[in-house]
Amino acid sequence: QVQLVQSGTEVKKPGASVRISCRTSGYRFNTYYVHWIRQSPGQGPEWMGIINPIGGNTTYAQKFQGKVTMTRDTSTSTVYMELRNLRFEDTAVYYCARFRGTGSDLHFDFWGQGTLVTVSS
């Protein structure tokens, strides 16, 4: 079955970086784009960016350009998201999600379990 399994909870100090992994299984890794979405406490989801597993091309939300880097390792079917220069407002749950569909039917069908990142001094 399709699974996206993320790395565990992180606690970081302001100014630090964090790298979250998302290991995929149950499908051909090269077939679907993977997105990263974050959700701050009590807020709705916020799209961060997308990575194409073929070639590793990325597109980031303007808000995160210069702050986030998404990469992938095809040998382990894993995608990574690094967030730099952490601030208190980066405290959130970070999700990876598989994106699929055709035509106008494009959606997130499988999600990771979420990784809580807490930025605290």
Next chain:
Amino acid sequence: DIQMTQSPSSLSASVGDRVSVTCRASQIISHYLNWYQQKPGKAPKLLISNAFSLQSGVPSRFSGSVSGTEFTLTISNLQPEDFATYYCQQSYSLPLTFGGGTKMEIK
């Protein structure tokens, strides 16, 4: 960026009620609209894609409709497990954007 304005932000209802949640897009997005359900501590779960395509395994009491740039999620005969937060999300163009959410609570 396409703005998704979702209303109401919260809704109090009883088991057995019929309720509707609305999402208005800031521009035409055709049917590139999805609805998700989220429960505390869990990732969002896809309910409806392409404005009205019910996902496999989702009860038929959930339905979606569209009129222009206004999208509606309707839940008929509310069940206890339906009390959750609901989000719309557009897939028409990057950046993908979500509505602000509707928290459904038991009256």
